[in-house]
Amino acid sequence: MKTLTIQVTVNGEAFCKTVGVNMTLLEFLREELHLTGTKLGCNEGECGACTVLVDGKPVNSCLMLAVEADGAEIFTVEGLAKDGTLHPLQEAFIEAGAVQCGFCTPGMLMSAKALLDKYPKPTAQQIRKELEGNICRCTGYDRIVKAIILASEMNKEG
């Protein structure tokens, strides 16, 4: 087979599309659905800028075929804010100054989302380990770690 029709749910919305088998999930999100929040960085699984959640788990969307997402629930950075209200992680990234050029931020946020689902009260060490696949060339990571701790504290209050 060279093309396939797939059904995927992206940020809660169902899509049915026919795609080439050689299209990556990243290309599907950006070019078919025009969800350009997810970034193309290295295209080889090193940088994490293309991280999305597939059935709740973080994966590099550049190393997965779109057809492999058939039947899956995909969650991208566009799904974080609800009705114009930012997600606590997004608020915390702003509050802590965890964004500089911003290119890694969508991937960081998705890995951070998966991290908080796994460890609602993470230690700095857990954050650094779980975010090892997301490279940031600007911040030095310190403020990203602080932002995630901040978001985890917001979780408790909210």
Next chain:
Amino acid sequence: MLPQFELYRPTNLLEACRLKAQGAVVVAGGTDVYVAMHGGKLRPQALVDIKGIADMQEATYDQNSGLTIGALTTHRTIEEWELVKQKYYALFEGCSQVGSVQIRQRGTIGGNICNGAPSADSVGPLLVFGAECLVVGEKGQRKVPLAGFFTGPKKTILADDELLYKILVPPPAPNSASAYIKYTRRRAMDLALLGVSIYLALDKSRIEELRIAFATAAPTPMRAYQTEAKLRGKDYRSISLADIGKMAAAEANPRSSWRASREFRLRLLEQLVQQAFTTALQRAEGGDL
């Protein structure tokens, strides 16, 4: 965009073997295959995605036979498996240091083995636990010790029609412990510049069993059989750590690459063997892990 290819997604093992025999490139997690395809190093006419083969996903433990790990089991599954942490700590250490969370979520233990890289993080720990490979082809199945699986860099004993089906890992002795030390230039997303795995079973201070394996110290993952044989049965207090390091490093045959020179790797190996041995010893004497 990846180059064009024909995609097959069999749910039947023998169908997958047949497609492989016809020249289709096998893909599981895709964390090596798609990287090579993006980089232009691999341009397959056809891919056979084996993730639909259900029983290759299963991983179980039995106290008599040990672990039976379906080749499609992900590193993340192994990493998060409490039993592996309790009984096969070096395997936890290996699998939890592959790539990143994202890579471990997709990458499989079978893929790590079949890719045949001398640096594979899961292989050294599996070698010291005495793992065997269950290989299936069109004509039947065979069992091969993992130590005999590799024939060269990126080369394995798999015939054209054969797939690695399951990995069998015997249960460790109750008086044993293990350790995997991975040496890298940065803490994540790096290949092992060197890796040392040790399995050690103690009867008080006597070394009842010792197995040592190296990553990136030869063209294939390897065991240090001579050192193991010399030390088996000895009282560990009667041997100097430095000697163990020297003896084991003498069995290695690392190459010089842009990551490090052969000379550096040999010196480093002496140190890492000591570190891994001490770690395993402390764990064995501590009675846990």
